[in-house]
Amino acid sequence: MTGDTDPEYTAAVVGGTGFTGGELLRLLYQHPDFDVVQATSRSKERKTVGHVHPNLREMDLRFTSPEDLESVDVLFAATPHGVSMEHVEEFQDAADTVVDLSADFRLDTEAQYDEWYDGHVCPEYLEKAEYALPEINRENLAGASLIASGGCNATATILGLKPLFDADVLSGDEQVVVDVKVGSSEGGAGGGDASSHPERSGIVRPYAPIGHRHEAEIEQFLGISVSFTVHAVDMVRGASATCHVFPESAVSKSDLWKAYRGTYADEPFVRTVAGGGGVYRYPEPKAVAGTNMAEVGFELDPSNRRVVVFSAIDNMMKGSAGQAVHAANVALGLEETAGLEFTGLHPVGAP
Numbered sequence: 056m057t058g059d060t061d062p063e064y065t066a067a068v069v070g071g072t073g074f075t076g077g078e079l080l081r082l083l084y085q086h087p088d089f090d091v092v093q094a095t096s097r098s099k100e101r102k103t104v105g106h107v108h109p110n111l112r113e114m115d116l117r118f119t120s121p122e123d124l125e126s127v128d129v130l131f132a133a134t135p136h137g138v139s140m141e142h143v144e145e146f147q148d149a150a151d152t153v154v155d156l157s158a159d160f161r162l163d164t165e166a167q168y169d170e171w172y173d174g175h176v177c178p179e180y181l182e183k184a185e186y187a188l189p190e191i192n193r194e195n196l197a198g199a200s201l202i203a204s205g206g207c208n209a210t211a212t213i214l215g216l217k218p219l220f221d222a223d224v225l226s227g228d229e230q231v232v233v234d235v236k237v238g239s240s241e242g243g244a245g246g247g248d249a250s251s252h253p254e255r256s257g258i259v260r261p262y263a264p265i266g267h268r269h270e271a272e273i274e275q276f277l278g279i280s281v282s283f284t285v286h287a288v289d290m291v292r293g294a295s296a297t298c299h300v301f302p303e304s305a306v307s308k309s310d311l312w313k314a315y316r317g318t319y320a321d322e323p324f325v326r327t328v329a330g331g332g333g334v335y336r337y338p339e340p341k342a343v344a345g346t347n348m349a350e351v352g353f354e355l356d357p358s359n360r361r362v363v364v365f366s367a368i369d370n371m372m373k374g375s376a377g378q379a380v381h382a383a384n385v386a387l388g389l390e391e392t393a394g395l396e397f398t399g400l401h402p403v404g405a406p
């Protein structure tokens with residue numbers, strides 16, 4: 056923590072060398088209510104945080120082994136799928152509140168993990184976990200001891216479509232086609248060949264044409280099944296969802312504005328961008344890079360009663376680390392926006 060007030064809560068980041076771990080460290084370092092006392096790594100033990108994350112060179116902290124967890128108020132786990140479910144008991148012994156960024160506790164049932172993942176080793180924890188997206192689960196996050204931060208593509212899709220369900224523009228019986236474009240950081244620091252700079256440059260590659268695991272989260276929280284395709288594109292940060300929906304009854308633009316304002320008028324981290332002037336008339340990942348803001352918007356095609364919904368987030372912020380800190384703020388009863396006020400940059404550099 057940089058400031059001159061005394062932070063109230065201690066925090067640890069397990070998986071501190073990764074992309075989302077780095078973002079957590081950046082956010083928590085500047086957060087008025089948190090003091091980061093531990094960041095773990097198996098491969099970079101004893102190296103400074105700045106050694107891996109050059110934007111955090113001023114941070115006076117070295118990576119330690121995840122086997123030597125310190126006792127803290129909040130433990131953030133930014134580890135690959137499967138690690139948290141193996142270690143959740145240790146995590147809960149070390150901290151009153153555990154916020155997991157992986158998919159390990161997002162779904163409700165063991166059967167879903169059998170269907171979408173490779174099963175689950177501690178299904179008894181699924182009932183205890185609260186899904187982090189505060190915009191859909193704020194009331195249950197207060198006081199939660201195990202929080203499952205949402206998937207980035209699911210977050211973008213759920214935030215985009217939710218107003219249409221809230222306002223009964225959609226009932227759940229309609230076909231919903233979702234196309235998501237994502238940046239390379241979604242694959243993590245160890246993203247492999249598909250994320251290497253020369254391979255990634257210039258691509259629009261359908262990497263999950265069908266069967267993406269985030270479909271399970273969307274189904275669980277919106278109550279619909281979606282036709283879902285994900286493309287890997289040539290950007291580093293960002294997830295941009297385009298959803299095509301066909302309401303059964305005619306809908307006007309003012310109905311749509313009403314729906315989006317109704318759902319998000321009081322949300323600090325969602326803004327509606329739908330038409331208007333200038334170059335950026337619809338949600339744009341570049342406009343939210345580095346921030347915890349989601350942009351949502353729509354366009355109406357009256358010729359075939361199609362509503363095109365757009366949403367854009369930074370996958371490492373609103374899609375993971377920012378969402379996780381937002382959820383921790385809610386869980387602890389802190390100011391919801393604490394540590395998350397950064398408004399972004401324009402212009403930003405090439406991907």
Ligand SMILES: NC(=O)c1ccc[n+]([C@@H]2O[C@H](COP(=O)([O-])OP(=O)(O)OC[C@H]3O[C@@H](n4cnc5c(N)ncnc54)[C@H](OP(=O)(O)O)[C@@H]3O)[C@@H](O)[C@H]2O)c1
Nearest residue numbers: 070072073074075096097098133134136157241243244375
């Ligand atoms: N990247 C995104 O946009 C995004 C968005 C939403 C959710 N998520 C989820 O967030 C989690 C982290 O993603 P990421 O992109 O930050 O991954 P990452 O860059 O690959 O980082 C993974 C981190 O976990 C550590 N780690 C790996 N295996 C471990 C183990 N067995 N025990 C303890 N630490 C271990 C790694 O460091 P050491 O190997 O040095 O220990 C590293 O610090 C994943 O579950 C991912 O699905 C990511």
